[in-house]
Amino acid sequence: DxxxxxxxxxxxxxxxxxxxxxxxxxxxxxxxxxxxxxxxxxxxxxxxxxxxxxxxxxxxxxxxxxxxxxxxxxxxxxxxxxxxxxxxxxxxxxxxxxxxxxxxxxxxxxxxxxxxxxxxxxxxxxxxxxxxxxxxxxxxxxxxxxxxxxxxxxxxxxxxxxxxxxxxxxxxxxxxxxxxxxxxxxxxxxxxxxxxxxxxxxxxxxxxxxxxxxxxxxxxxxxxxxxxxxxxxxxxxLSSNTAYTYSPAFKRFGSSVKVVHFLGPTKPWNYKYNPQTGSVLEEGSGLANQHQTSFLNLWWKIYQHSILPLYESFQDEEDHASPGHTDHLSPVLLELTFVSCPMATSPTLSPEEERRKWEEGRIDYMGKDAFARIQEKLDRFLQ
CATH class of the missing domain: 3.90.550.10 (Spore Coat Polysaccharide Biosynthesis Protein SpsA; Chain A)
Structure with a gap:
């Protein structure tokens, strides 16, 4: 005690x-x-x-x-x-x-x-x-x-x-x-x-x-x-998976929930988020469990609308302080969690064009430059 x-x-x-x-x-x-x-x-x-x-x-x-x-x-x-x-x-x-x-x-x-x-x-x-x-x-x-x-x-x-x-x-x-x-x-x-x-x-x-x-x-x-x-x-x-472990109680009391706790190894940032549909996808398994989806979507809505703009405003401040400076935010830092699904296939660019895009700060955070893809390349390099 x-x-x-x-x-x-x-x-x-x-x-x-x-x-x-x-x-x-x-x-x-x-x-x-x-x-x-x-x-x-x-x-x-x-x-x-x-x-x-x-x-x-x-x-x-x-x-x-x-x-x-x-x-x-x-x-x-x-x-x-x-x-x-x-x-x-x-x-x-x-x-x-x-x-x-x-x-x-x-x-x-x-x-x-x-x-x-x-x-x-x-x-x-x-x-x-x-x-x-x-x-x-x-x-x-x-x-x-x-x-x-x-x-x-x-x-x-x-x-x-x-x-x-x-x-x-x-x-x-x-x-x-x-x-x-x-x-x-x-x-x-x-x-x-x-x-x-x-x-x-x-x-x-x-x-x-x-x-x-x-x-x-x-x-x-x-x-x-x-x-x-x-x-x-x-x-x-409230454990986010309680919705399906005891669904009758969730139906009765779920509307009164004040704090959701994403227990377990899979966290909200481990999901992919589609900003066009406003819903999450779990890597390799399609849609997340429907009972947890509403909570996950709330998490991602806040992340997309309130947190990502903080990174963008930081980059704007850096650009204003150092005009012409091309050392923009690292996609690893920006894409630690935001690995949404690209809606269309981007045209293939030459290595020189890709490099120029990065130097100009035009980075495809939602697609091929997402952290998950960079991590794959790092893993292959380290093997």
Missing amino acids: GSSGGPARNRNGLKGTFLPGSIRNPQAPSRHLLKPPGAVTLVSLSTSTVSDQAFVTLATNDIYCQGALVLGQSLRNQRATRRLVVLITPQVSNLLRVILSKVFDEVIEVNLIDSADYIHLAFLKRPELGVTLTKLHCWTLTHYSKCVFLDADTLVLSNIDELFDRTEFSAAPDPGWPDCFNSGVFVFQPSLETHGLLLQHATDHGSFDGADQGLLNSFFSSWSTADIHKHLPFIYN
């Missing part, structure tokens, strides 16, 4: 990367300001009225940044009144940091290697829990009085500000084992003491599932029996 363990040192261990739009708390440990190339100063990202509470998520690489961006935009679309925070790892590129800063109020880098001693020690003893230990950094956000964590593979369908009326540790049951909670959505109170106890628990006991859910369920072990008020309704963390 988190009551055991030694006292935590009064250090949060954040490497401390704050991007434009972030806030700084004079009472919090010193953090460094980093402004990567192309970063822009943000005036105001939201209509927030509660500055000491936040929605928090985690992106460990550029691909998961795509999920975080859609999540953040979905919160803004639903007029969330709390600040938006994303934790990132050093693996996230400068480009994605800038794009994230256009959606989130704070972008904070977490580097376990350069963290405080007690965090680094936990990482050395339990390297397999690297991502989990990174997620635990959300408890160090002590300039907030209360936070709601959402995994980057969730999508908010309606306003969920009422979750801030809940106490730590509130979460919804896991569909696979309801006596455990699912750690994709939970309410918590930042605390350096709790953070230290969690790290000690991770060092001493590890995680029974090798991830944060096992560790958190072991730490908050009384969740299933102690206080029913800490059980969030399933509509706050």
